[in-house]
Amino acid sequence: MLELYNGIEEDMQIVEKELQAVLQTQDPFLTETSSHLFYAGGKRLRPALSILGAKFCNFNLEDVKPLAVALELIHMATLIHDDVVDNSLTRRGIPTVNAKWGKGISTHIGTYLFAKSLILISQYEEKKPLISKVLSDVSVKMCEGEIRQISASYDIDQVPKDYFYRVKRKTALLITASVQLGAVACGADRKTYLTLRRYGNNIGMAFQITDDILDLVADQGKLGKPVGGDLRQGIITLPVIYALAKSGKKERLAELAGKIEKSEEEVQEAIEIIRSCGAIDYSFEVTNKYLSKAKEELMALPDLPARKTLAIIADFIGIRKY
């Protein structure tokens, strides 16, 4: 993904080194376990968005760097906790912390990364209190989204509104905060950071919907984890909600999607029903609407290279395969 980050390549390399430095400790086991996901790679979308947001004001990498690192730490913390919850064995093509060291280490490493982010964020307190106010609020809502996802699992009577509620909390809010707070960290005015926030919300929603589509249609090798994971866990995503309403085989799909123990054949059958009724195309349309709105928002910003990069990121989200 680094090739997408036109004009901020050097900034991103510095952030990457800083992330690595923050995870370095005196305790080799702690360093190994807490850096494991970091070394597995990742798109570093949230740090990139924070830097791009910061480009619309008095950009100074030093001002935005702690935030950029903190955002990736928060993101990694949620992934590691999710892998505990879902018993996931692979992520980004390698064993999860959970698979390698068990749920004990995994639970504490997730919280550790989250707590590490707070040390970085606390640097902004006196001068930019909005940053920790927004991030603490977002963190609470992210948990609310995850809890709602579990309590709504296997529930086939969901409507798109339920789904969008969760998507916003699970993913869109942190992406929104990234681009908004990057601007705040460098002293942006309210109008600028509110525009960036709207852009962020739109790409954030699109990002998660695409993720949910990819869970049904991706190439497993590129995805780095098995397809159909959401169905197996009973997570009812947008294509499923569409298919439950529109497919000729909706009764059969309801039976399969609501079933707690599914065989591999049943997962594949459900995927086939979802794919063959236009649910994927419909979901991509929804994604594209969000991405169009995101790009419209950008028009209110000055025509800087960062604006072009933000537009490229929006385009990438629409076509990504991983």
Place this chain on the structure above:
Amino acid sequence: MLELYNGIEEDMQIVEKELQAVLQTQDPFLTETSSHLFYAGGKRLRPALSILGAKFCNFNLEDVKPLAVALELIHMATLIHDDVVDNSLTRRGIPTVNAKWGKGISTHIGTYLFAKSLILISQYEEKKPLISKVLSDVSVKMCEGEIRQISASYDIDQVPKDYFYRVKRKTALLITASVQLGAVACGADRKTYLTLRRYGNNIGMAFQITDDILDLVADQGKLGKPVGGDLRQGIITLPVIYALAKSGKKERLAELAGKIEKSEEEVQEAIEIIRSCGAIDYSFEVTNKYLSKAKEELMALPDLPARKTLAIIADFIGIRKY
């Protein structure tokens, strides 16, 4: 424990109501799961210490209340995550969140409570930045302690220094922060809050050592959970380290303590070896040294009712049975 909190009973009732209010949400399931541990009771030691610390300066409950609530939320978060890690089924005599709703809800509720505490703490940022700096640092170190505990489990070649390293991180730092930051929240001078910090460190160390003793000798009904839990999980505590060095049956104890799967008879046999070699008396002596130091520290503070209550708390820690 409320009867111990002389002179702050009303303040504690207000904090209790505030805790309840903070856990109230629009989502009944979220409210139920996140309040479950709150309703199970607890000593509320950390809020009490923060209020008592605040009494040594310009006391105003409104200034310390968000901190008091945040401290209990952080504490509850760690208990709920610990129950995921340890697969614990009961705490405070009732089923854990983990037992009742599974590790998914439990993992996210733990993080949710932690994140909720951040919203409260963010109120202090502009005027008392030390509060979030200390708490973010403490949170990181608490995770370090937990991770070290897992990586050192079943390791019978530990020395007391390894144990004290973990005890400080697991328990003493948050107790220390409670009494210190309570004073900071109400504008205490550096000399006062450093004295309170030393008091806090001493009672905090004593508190965890007592906890580890109780895990071997308590009445199960009063403890609210089965005895011998640490041994079963391979956690090597001070009485075990003492017995591994001094007991006539130290080879047998080493065999038992290092064994990953222990029968109930083996756990009882290990407890008997530990009890019969003076390890419990020795551990109580260590506890009492910390408590004496804690009370000595108090002598540097003005002779207010709060000072007496802090001394009573220190005494209670030495004799508590739960």
